[in-house]
Amino acid sequence: MMIAEVSEKLDISQDTLRYYERIGLLPRVNRNQSGIRDYSEEDCRWIEFIKCMRSAGLPIDVLIEYVRLFQQGDETMEARKEILIEQRKQLLKRMEDMQETLERLEYKIASYEEKVVKAEQTLKKPEEV
Known part of the structure; x- marks a missing residue:
């Protein structure tokens, strides 16, 4: 699949795809005889994983480390698992913080609506009351 197709299918810019590959976040994509990137289904699964993890707030450097460990093989499974456990803990904390913020917003909105x-x-004329 060409980069334009992947970009459209996965809703990610071509520049971002090139950047992810350049920094090692996306494992090296195969190229056809003309030197044009030819994304496989496996590449697309990696991109979906990266998008998911980025939307959850994982930093790029953490994901690069995860990919590096993955490429080293099964002997790094425990280290990869630890990365994901730590990131889950951080995500849960952010979710708690967001829930508190949401509750505060709800309170303030209700307060303004009441006011x-x-x-x-108070502004209604006496004959309207």
Whole structure:
């Protein structure tokens, strides 16, 4: 699959795909006889994994380390698992923080809505009440 197809299919820019490959985040993509990148299904699964992990907030350097370990083979499974466990812990903390922020926002919105209702009632003419 050519880079344009992958870009469209996975909703990721071609520049980002090239960047990920250049920094070692995406394992080296095979090229056809003309030197054009030819993405396999395996490459697409890696891209989906990277997108998922990035959207969860994993830093690029952590993902690069994960890919490097993966490329070293099965003897690095425990190290890869530890990376994912640590990142899960950090994600859960961010989710807790976001939940607290959401609750605070909900409280403030409700407070403003209550004040708006009171202000509208105060502004009504006596014959309207």
